[in-house]
Structures are given as structure tokens and as C-alpha cells.
Amino acid sequence: MTMGEHEQEKRRELRSYVVGFVAAAGLTTLAFLVVAVGMTSSTAYLVIGAAALAQVVVHFRFFLHIGLQRSTRDDLQLILFTTLIITLMAGGTIWILGNLHHRMM
Structure with a gap:
């Protein structure tokens, strides 16, 4: 592996972590906003559950590198x-x- 390929791989991995962090932070913010807005309980449970499942997928894909x-x-x-x-x-x-x-x- 040449030096240029190594740097390119490092950038690609860093970009993956940044995208994963932004997605995880956005999903966490969504859950907090649902509670702060005061949605009805059944809708809030549904949205928070969907955000939690999406959060698991984001962690598997971007942080654990499981595809x-x-x-x-x-x-x-x-x-x-x-x-x-x-x-x-x-x-x-x-x-x-x-x-x-x-x-x-």
C-alpha cells in the first residue's frame, strides 16, 4: 500500500465516522424533540422506537463496520x-x- 492509498483510506474511514456521528446525533436529537414537543404517547413511542432501530443500524454500519x-x-x-x-x-x-x-x- 502506497502512502497516497494509505492517506485516502484514512480519509474514507474518517468520513464514515463523521457521517455516522452526525446520523447518530440527529436521531438522538429527534428522540429528545419528540418528548419536548409533547406528542401523544402512542405516536411518541412509535417515533422513538423507529429512531432507536435506525440508531442501531447506524452504529452497526458506521462504527462496528458490519454490513x-x-x-x-x-x-x-x-x-x-x-x-x-x-x-x-x-x-x-x-x-x-x-x-x-x-x-x-
């Missing part, structure tokens, strides 16, 4: 499986605690 290429697809599958397991564990815990709370009343 749909063949080499990173395995990493993405590992992350999605881990998310599934954590969701099942957290959801099961909340369900059990809710059931116990209901029985104690």
Missing part, C-alpha cells in the same frame, strides 16, 4: 443471535416478576 458483505455477515448473525438471547432472558424475567407481583396482591 451485508459475506465477510461481515457472520458477525451480524452472531450479534443478532446474542440480541435474541438477551431479549428472551430479559422478557422472561419481566414476565416472571410480573406474575409474582400479581400473585402477591
